[in-house]
Amino acid sequence: MGSLALAAGLIVYxxxxxxxxxxxxxxxxxxxxxxAGAVVAIGAWAFDLDRRVMGLxxxxxxxxxxxxxxxxxxxxxxxxxxxxxxxxxxxxxxxxRGAGAAYMLAIRIPIGTAVVEEVVFRGVLLGSxxxxxxxxxxxxxxxxxxxxxxxxxxxxARQNRxxxxxxxxxxxxxxxxxxxxxxxxxxxxxxAAPLLLHASINSLAAAAAMIALSGSGYGSASxxxxxxxxx
Numbered sequence: 001m002g003s004l005a006l007a008a009g010l011i012v013y014x015x016x017x018x019x020x021x022x023x024x025x026x027x028x029x030x031x032x033x034x035x036a037g038a039v040v041a042i043g044a045w046a047f048d049l050d051r052r053v054m055g056l057x058x059x060x061x062x063x064x065x066x067x068x069x070x071x072x073x074x075x076x077x078x079x080x081x082x083x084x085x086x087x088x089x090x091x092x093x094x095x096x097r098g099a100g101a102a103y104m105l106a107i108r109i110p111i112g113t114a115v116v117e118e119v120v121f122r123g124v125l126l127g128s129x130x131x132x133x134x135x136x137x138x139x140x141x142x143x144x145x146x147x148x149x150x151x152x153x154x155x156x157a158r159q160n161r162x163x164x165x166x167x168x169x170x171x172x173x174x175x176x177x178x179x180x181x182x183x184x185x186x187x188x189x190x191x192a193a194p195l196l197l198h199a200s201i202n203s204l205a206a207a208a209a210m211i212a213l214s215g216s217g218y219g220s221a222s223x224x225x226x227x228x229x230x231x
Contacts, residue, residue: 002047003128006039007144010120018151029112043124053189054127056119064184064193068200075208088212091160092117101210114199121145121178122185122194138182146175178196 013035017023023031040056043049051057078084096104121141129137153170157163181194188194 003125003140006042006125006128007140007147010039010125010144011147013152014148015151018155029108032112032116036119039120039124043128047124047128049127051125052189053130054119055122055185055189056123057190058192060188061190061192061196063188064195064197065200067184067193068197069204070198071201072204072208075123075205079208079211085212088209090156090206090209090213092156092210093206093213096210105207108201109206110199113202116187117148117182118146118191118195118198121148122181123191126182126185134186138179138186141182142175142178145178145181146171149174184188 017031020027023033042056076090078088093104121144125144126137126141129140149171150167153167153174154164156170159164181198184194184197185191
């Protein structure tokens with residue numbers, strides 16, 4: 001019951017945070033890191049989980065990085081083609097360049113998104129259900145991970161003027177990704193591999209989107225960048 005309450009709290013946190021304007025700018029990383037720290041404290045004190053059960057170790061980290069880089073190669077293979085660049089464009093990244101791009105790719109995505117989400121979902125939440133078996137732990141953490149992305153997916157769809165039917169599809173896809181990340185976390189007995197997989201895919205995909213946007217007319221002086229960068 002405590003694990004379900006934690007999952008529900010995480011979903012509510014992200015839904016509310018995404019409605020707070022500073023969360024889409026300066027507050028994103030500090031707010032998420034503070035939340036993750038609080039969740040780790042809950043895991044240690046309320047659930048009596050140790051570092052090993054929460055997967056807070058660095059074993060097999062390279063596996064996640066290798067899978068992540070391999071998974072993004074086909075994305076970069078689309079860049080030479082106009083149709084491919086159109087598919088990769090994300091208006092949330094319009095106008096993001098220079099120091100802003102460096103912050104996005106090196107801090108906001110890997111720390112504010114990947115580290116936080118892996119520690120929270122594949123670390124504490126999954127660890128809190130492990131006593132009921134690996135399948136149950138992966139299922140609970142993956143469903144919660146999918147539901148966590150409802151509001152961010154909705155915002156992405158609106159900013160890219162997509163059909164709202166992409167929202168449930170995106171949530172299901174995210175939950176499915178959570179299953180693989182959860183399996184990897186259990187197989188390696190650590191959050192390090194899913195963390196680096198998550199960070200490398202998100203950051204490299206964002207880099208590809210920035211390249212696709214360059215020279216497209218997005219982010220010019222007459223077109224200010226929209227709020228809410230991707231996570």
